[in-house]
Amino acid sequence: MKLLLISVNHKRLSSYFLLLFVILHSVWSAIVAQEKVREMVNQARILMNATLSDDELSLFGIEEDNKATELAQPLSLQITVLHVTDALSREMNLPKWQAMLRALGGDREILKRFEQMRPHFASLEKKLSQGQDGGIDEQLNQIAALNTSFTTWTRIWPQLQTLIHTVGNLHDWFDRYQRNAAVVNERTLRDFAETVHSTDGLTISQALVSIHKTVCPFSMDEDYMESENNSSDICKGGVLETLQTALIQANDNFICSLPKSTHQLAYDLYALLTLTDAKGYAMMQFSWMILRLYGRGNNANETEQARIDFEKRMTEKAAAAQKVLSELSTWMWKCDTPTSNQIENETYIQFNELLQGYVVNEVDLNQDNTCKDSCSAYTNTQEKGCFGNQFCAHSRRCSSGRIYNCGFVEADSNICINNEPGRRYDWIQYKSGRVFGQKSECNAPHNKNYKADSWWRWVFWHCSYCMCLCDQPGLHSDRYVSLQSALASSSSNRLVTGVRFVKHNRILHIQIQEGEALPRGLVNESTVQWLPTTPINILKSQEESVEDGLGYATLRYEERAIDLDDLVTPKGHVITGLRFRKLGGHLNLEAQASPIDFTTGTIDNERAIWVSNDNTPASEIKPRTKLSLLSPDVSTRSRIPSVPDSTSDQFIEFQVSSLEKDVSQNTVPFIEATPVFSQPPTWLTGIGIYHKGQPGYGGYVAFRIATLNFSYYMMLPSKEFNYTTEEGIVN
Ligand SMILES: *[C@@H]1O[C@H](CO)[C@@H](O)[C@H](O)[C@H]1NC(C)=O
Numbered sequence: 237m238k239l240l241l242i243s244v245n246h247k248r249l250s251s252y253f254l255l256l257f258v259i260l261h262s263v264w265s266a267i268v269a270q271e272k273v274r275e276m277v278n279q280a281r282i283l284m285n286a287t288l289s290d291d292e293l294s295l296f297g298i299e300e301d302n303k304a305t306e307l308a309q310p311l312s313l314q315i316t317v318l319h320v321t322d323a324l325s326r327e328m329n330l331p332k333w334q335a336m337l338r339a340l341g342g343d344r345e346i347l348k349r350f351e352q353m354r355p356h357f358a359s360l361e362k363k364l365s366q367g368q369d370g371g372i373d374e375q376l377n378q379i380a381a382l383n384t385s386f387t388t389w390t391r392i393w394p395q396l397q398t399l400i401h402t403v404g405n406l407h408d409w410f411d412r413y414q415r416n417a418a419v420v421n422e423r424t425l426r427d428f429a430e431t432v433h434s435t436d437g438l439t440i441s442q443a444l445v446s447i448h449k450t451v452c453p454f455s456m457d458e459d460y461m462e463s464e465n466n467s468s469d470i471c472k473g474g475v476l477e478t479l480q481t482a483l484i485q486a487n488d489n490f491i492c493s494l495p496k497s498t499h500q501l502a503y504d505l506y507a508l509l510t511l512t513d514a515k516g517y518a519m520m521q522f523s524w525m526i527l528r529l530y531g532r533g534n535n536a537n538e539t540e541q542a543r544i545d546f547e548k549r550m551t552e553k554a555a556a557a558q559k560v561l562s563e564l565s566t567w568m569w570k571c572d573t574p575t576s577n578q579i580e581n582e583t584y585i586q587f588n589e590l591l592q593g594y595v596v597n598e599v600d601l602n603q604d605n606t607c608k609d610s611c612s613a614y615t616n617t618q619e620k621g622c623f624g625n626q627f628c629a630h631s632r633r634c635s636s637g638r639i640y641n642c643g644f645v646e647a648d649s650n651i652c653i654n655n656e657p658g659r660r661y662d663w664i665q666y667k668s669g670r671v672f673g674q675k676s677e678c679n680a681p682h683n684k685n686y687k688a689d690s691w692w693r694w695v696f697w698h699c700s701y702c703m704c705l706c707d708q709p710g711l712h713s714d715r716y717v718s719l720q721s722a723l724a725s726s727s728s729n730r731l732v733t734g735v736r737f738v739k740h741n742r743i744l745h746i747q748i749q750e751g752e753a754l755p756r757g758l759v760n761e762s763t764v765q766w767l768p769t770t771p772i773n774i775l776k777s778q779e780e781s782v783e784d785g786l787g788y789a790t791l792r793y794e795e796r797a798i799d800l801d802d803l804v805t806p807k808g809h810v811i812t813g814l815r816f817r818k819l820g821g822h823l824n825l826e827a828q829a830s831p832i833d834f835t836t837g838t839i840d841n842e843r844a845i846w847v848s849n850d851n852t853p854a855s856e857i858k859p860r861t862k863l864s865l866l867s868p869d870v871s872t873r874s875r876i877p878s879v880p881d882s883t884s885d886q887f888i889e890f891q892v893s894s895l896e897k898d899v900s901q902n903t904v905p906f907i908e909a910t911p912v913f914s915q916p917p918t919w920l921t922g923i924g925i926y927h928k929g930q931p932g933y934g935g936y937v938a939f940r941i942a943t944l945n946f947s948y949y950m951m952l953p954s955k956e957f958n959y960t961t962e963e964g965i966v967n
Pocket residue numbers: 285
């Protein structure tokens with residue numbers, strides 16, 4: 237991969253240049269319009285029958301586009317700046333050019349050339365200021381304000397920010413001149429150029445060096461250069477590492493509140509620093525060109541040195557960023573919604589009454605209405621009747637469901653019945669005073685207080701009230717999961733940018749947010765949208781069935797596990813779809829990964845593959861393990877924010893909430909319904925389902941996402957990147 241012209245063989249180049257120059261010279265006319273030169277070079281090229289390679293031609297700044305390079309956006313911006321300034325400065329070195337440029341308004345021509353770079357600057361600038369909370373500046377301020385980062389970051393960031401603003405403010409003027417190139421006069425431009433290279437106060441050049449020194453403290457350190465130290469040491473303790481430390485020390489509550497992964501945050505800081513450097517360098521070169529044009533010195537040595545320094549800063553920053561980025565997590569997850577803002581079906585979803593604590597007398601559990609056994613004898617049975625219209629006649633029964641895992645607590649109890657959907661009982665108080673659930677007055681309209689005392693039947697049989705689990709499908713019980721694929725639109729180059737769980741028609745669906753892929757990890761923000769889910773219905777005839785239906789899975793006592801996995805795409809792929817499948821009775825996530833071209837952002841859906849984790853608890857090597865919840869209370873009752881507590885290759889079973897805390901009336905964990913996406917949107921290379929919670933609570937099953945690993949695209953091949961210059965080619 238040929239990155240830059242600098243590496244092209246010098247001798248050969250200069251001879252080509254001379255040859256070309258001779259050809260140009262012979263047909264030289266008074267017209268120096270850019271188009272004319274271009275045309276002539278093209279003619280020369282035809283004459284020489286393409287003996288010049290594209291690389292060599294690019295020396296003249298007339299190649300169509302930048303070479304397709306797999307480099308991150310900040311690097312590609314810096315290289316563009318190098319291309320444009322190099323080409324321009326070479327043209328200006330042609331003696332006739334200079335005089336004629338001046339006569340024909342060379343300053344405007346130079347300004348126009350710099351203006352060609354505006355979209356590159358603007359695109360990166362826009363990316364950095366996007367987001368609901370003011371972009372990267374604001375996020376970095378927040379880290380400085382964190383208690384845990386009472387560290388170097390808090391001290392360094394404000395200073396760095398001042399330097400960045402100094403360069404940025406001057407560049408705003410430069411940008412204004414570019415936009416108004418037609419009306420800018422010589423005086424304005426000369427004043428600007430003199431300000432940039434002013435010797436009073438802080439020059440732009442010094443500002444850039446100071447910024448770079450915060451990133452790479454040992455850069456340009458004479459003692460250091462002589463030692464055996466290599467480039468990874470040059471940036472030791474630099475600001476990127478400081479940010480990394482601050483992010484590692486930051487607590488979970490902060491990390492999950494970020495609108496992006498910590499990897500993206502560090503990448504954005506790197507982009508900000510790089511953008512600033514490119515702005516400064518462009519202004520410096522522009523100003524020298526203008527001063528030279530106006531006869532204020534040649535500045536050739538400074539120009540040359542500035543170029544070498546810029547390249548050096550570019551490679552050193554890239555190396556520093558590459559190191560930090562390869563160590564920071566690309567995963568992001570969202571915090572819980574605060575307890576007081578939790579709304580069912582909006583911020584969380586429940587499987588209602590999948591399994592539920594159920595009080596039933598032994599006499600109703602067997603065909604003969606006897607009470608010969610103990611409660612624990614009934615592990616898997618059905619309700620057979622309602623003997624004597626006792627307690628069973630006063631609350632919702634489990635007649636069409638199955639009854640599991642009965643046990644005996646105490647003989648006599650007081651039960652607060654709840655007749656609203658979702659619960660059967662609010663609480664149970666036993667004669668000993670023991671209470672299950674949260675004791676209340678029990679006087680709401682849907683409440684009824686009932687005294688359920690066990691009794692003796694024929695003196696020797698004790699008919700006890702048992703505490704069991706009821707698994708009864710029907711209108712009270714939402715327990716369905718869609719198995720339909722959610723796919724980003726393939727026709728318009730879309731990929732998945734976000735994901736959430738939704739419940740539609742009583743069925744849990746995966747809903748995806750899609751957006752149009754742009755080059756180098758970007759997504760067109762104005763195309764981002766949530767796609768509707770594929771509708772499915774539970775047929776009337778299926779409503780009381782525990783069997784899976786067409787296009788959906790039905791949870792039941794035997795099959796109620798969900799696999800917890802983090803799926804990642806192969807390198808060079810992004811997520812373009814998601815779906816659930818059933819694997820060994822578990823719900824198991826699959827992600828569609830499609831190849832994508834980094835430099836163009838083109839997605840190749842034809843070659844999409846499905847990624848999944850086929851591991852099961854029966855696997856021979858490293859079998860999938862169960863994540864157990866101990867005595868879980870209702871998830872939304874937790875006052876302490878949840879933290880992730882699962883890893884890939886685990887599974888969790890939907891189960892009843894704690895008997896003591898909630899009379900086992902709810903199904904936990906809950907499902908998090910708040911969307912997970914990064915801001916600004918970016919390419920996703922991983923999707924995970926994980927569990928987060930706190931001990932003693934049911935917690936949530938939720939999605940997490942992985943953003944693109946930029947460290948792959950930060951590698952400057954060092955052989956081709958070489959601080960030597962093409963000195964001596966011209967003049
Ligand atoms: C230029 O070179 C190509 C082969 O690269 C050859 O086919 C063509 O005839 C040449 N044209 C001229 C004008 O010599």
